[in-house]
Amino acid sequence: MTQSWNNARFKKSCLAGVIAVLLSPSVYALEPLSDNNLSETTGEGVALLPENFKMVFQGPNDISTASSYNNATISAADKPKYDTGFIRIIPTGENYELLYQRAYDKIYKQNYNSNYAYAKANLYQGSYNSIYDTVYNGIYQNGSTTTTTYTTTYSQVKTKNETTYRNQEISPYLKQKTYTDYYNKRYDQYYWNAPALVPDDGTTKYGGAWLNEEKAAENARLNTIEKIEAAYGSTITTAVNNHLKETTLAQIRASANSTAAQQATSAANTTVDNYAKTNAANVANTTATGAITNARTKADVFIYGLALSKSNGNLTERYSNVGLNWGSAANPWLFRAGTAKDIQQFSGANKSDIGYLALEAPLAKDGIDATSDRIKLGFWTDIFSRSLDSMRTINAITGAPESGLDKDYRLRSQFVANGLSINGSQIRLFQTQNDDVNKLYDETLGIAALLRINTNDNPSTLKFTDTNLNEKGIRISTAAKTDADDGTAVTPAMDGSLAPLFNDKDGLYLYSANINLVLGNMYQPFILASEGNNIILEVTRIPKIPAIYSQIYTLYADTDPNPQFQAGTGLTTASFKGSTCNVSYCGSNFSDITTGTNTVRYQGTNATHSSIAIGSVTRDVSTNLLKANRGADATGIVFKSPSGSAVNLGSAVIDGVLIQHLKFKTTGL
Structure with a gap:
């Protein structure tokens, strides 16, 4: 694995200043604070700032300079062949007793x-x-x-x-x-x-x-x-x-x-x-x-060559070998504690402050952010279906199975993404409030997750004829460059063989993919709980309590300009605080961070609805609604053959998605 860090000297005064940026608006960024001042803040944490960061999973080497990307004797075309470091995932498969029955x-x-x-x-x-x-x-x-x-x-x-x-x-x-x-x-x-x-x-x-x-x-x-x-x-x-x-x-x-x-x-x-x-x-x-x-309902997944580097305009290569800066001194990664004020969950009787522990990516800039370092993410994978009686013996040195994998039951594919930004993403962990009705919700681990995966700040002008589409898109491909480049081995983890080379053109292209998902919030937690021996992941139900659902729902004035509210609820058109998170807007709680004389506004993080947009998409600023462009040159979802011939399916939008209730439960554990 190759990785590079520029380790800046991180003084206590710098840490204090970064925390003060978020927790004390009246203080300028990077202004040193004493420990006494820090003790008066509502939460403390650690700021993280990866600089000139890059990494790629390759086969085992003793030193980083042994990476194929730093070896001048290996041609540029052959450098990806050494991306054979892997993560192995072994799903347990089905309930075989039930399958047999x-x-x-x-x-x-x-x-x-x-x-x-x-x-x-x-x-x-x-x-x-x-x-x-x-x-x-x-x-x-x-x-x-x-x-x-x-x-x-x-x-x-x-x-x-x-x-x-x-x-x-x-x-x-x-x-x-x-x-x-x-x-x-x-x-x-x-x-x-x-x-x-x-x-x-x-x-x-x-x-x-x-x-x-x-x-x-x-x-x-x-x-x-x-x-x-x-x-x-x-x-x-x-x-x-x-x-x-x-x-x-x-x-x-x-x-x-x-x-x-x-x-x-x-x-x-x-x-x-x-x-x-x-x-x-x-x-x-x-x-x-x-x-x-003989049933092949047992899986084996190898994720090879996981790579992070600075984005470029090439959706063929998985790794650019160029480092990126992930955030800035004024807007770093944060691992911190905080407090949410006057929160109600599950019941109208619940109203209290909730402490949480948060991991927050750098905030997303309001407007087009042309200066941010965009991420290139790449990997390739071998996914196998295995028979129930296949060998389970593991090679202690390589971590791979000694047998049981069949090339005829293999899906080999490559994933490459350019222009990725996860800025604005955050995960908060907290203890939920009491729930006398559903004990599964009662004082369990709650999660408020905002996952933002964006590749283009301004998708409204995207056209199929643009020459820079590969700078902001995702590609999933399967075809090998040649039969010889696909190799004869079942998978490199078993025999140490080289990684395959993939075709330069074929695959599914998702240009300007912007995915912004809200999985739980402080009023509607996403919980991790247990029931017997089984694990439950659940976006909890929205209770029929005006004080709670008004914090989540959105009132769409264009579809209901004169809403009638039930007597006794105390609701007005101004009561509904919910909104949709997209690449340009993700809530009303904007942040203005001042460094010296320069003030930068960053997007909010309190949106309650999700959106998925691919390709040419226009946003109505007055309503925050997304609309897929319908022109002949609109693009987003494209299929390409190994020869490069393209089928343009246009753009797509799923906007204003609200998860009312979602539950996943393991069985048979």
Whole structure:
């Protein structure tokens, strides 16, 4: 790695002066302050000022002068081949148990259905018949009349049906002439004669029938049946017993059939289901295991040749080998403590000062900053997808895996950015206020982050025909300069081979890319918390509390010139303090820093909305709204082939982005 620093002597008085610039407006920059004066400030910190700074990750060398960029014997075209110092990132990949289960379930379902259909057609009937016959025969016992089942059923049938069957057997005899004549004669005897005068013919003599038709008929019928029983009693009994036996066996057969059919159906379905389950499980287990083993959902990322240097007009080279000054004595990097006054979070009852620890890049100058040192950022990367069973052994010397990387599953790309400025960016860390509703928010680590990545202070005049587009843009490319320049090695980390050379022209070009992101603020913190074993990153919800959301929301007068506010909120058009951060404006809290007789105004840092602009973009100063230019020469997003032919897709703007709520949560940790 090559890096160069110009280490200025940094006196205590200088540190005091820098802090005083930001914390005591009435004091001139670099004016020495005593420790007593410093103790009265609202916060103290450390000012950092990298001067003539540059760096590039190369292969291991003992001294900086061994860098290829300082070696005159290596041609300019070959110097990037030694950018093989790397950062390795190993994402954990997916939840493999869940991935296996998903694959298993999918394969199981497919195979279960096909195996079930086969078993239904080929195994069901055989299983059904076997179980049916066994159960039926076990109950019916070939019509045996000595079983307990028969005896019990017969007793029930006899109680219910014996009288009916006997009457059925007697009924035909009652129709015979002999017995009809007897009945008629006996009827007359009962009807016309007194009971004492009814002749005795061996049957029972009944009384109370004289001149009574119903009683005479009943008595005559009973005497007729007695005559039939006397003549044919044994025959009738035999017939009744046969009826009782047949009915009993019929009931047993019906019961046996019902029970056997039910058990046979259940057993046959179980046979079919078990067959389908067993075969489907076997196939699913084998196939899912193979699928997961061979699945390439495990990543391996190598970031090579990370380089920072002074920007130039070349989007082909990753490193200019020229140092840059990152800030100034009046506007340095700051690592400091501070206090935000009268902050409310989560609840209307919360209102207090919040102390924070901040890392702040140099402030962004208001207006076009032609004097600032712009950054060139470059690196190239090999990104691999690896199988689950790939080797995990690490070479202790190089930090690279000994195997498991496959060139066929590699994405090789290059990133080069010119004209970069992160001025105005800052990160504040603090403890959030109490939240009685959501304990996850309660007194946890809060972050207010303002990330500004800008490549062009004045994108409104950008044209596709401009000759200096490469001075302010980002390029992402993948094509190698030649097949030979792409190398034969999987990745240099494994074998110490040289870095590839990329094509000079191809790739995605993002000219004049200005990205200004607000991730949380003091009123709506971006929190880092935990839930169980899992980590949570969350831009917290904006509460429905006027005193809080009015500090975040923006009132757009052009779309709602006469807003109506809910009674009791106390809101007016002047209540809404939110604004959008873009390359030209990032909040109302401007800073005027005076050095000697020269006063410079710097942009604010309290905007609450984000913007992303690429290419030719115009800003309406009165509303701070961005608008993508639509002219034929507007540019921003451009694709180029390896031969250099370009497709200009024009410019793009995403303006006024407010994150109402955003949550990321790890799973399975």
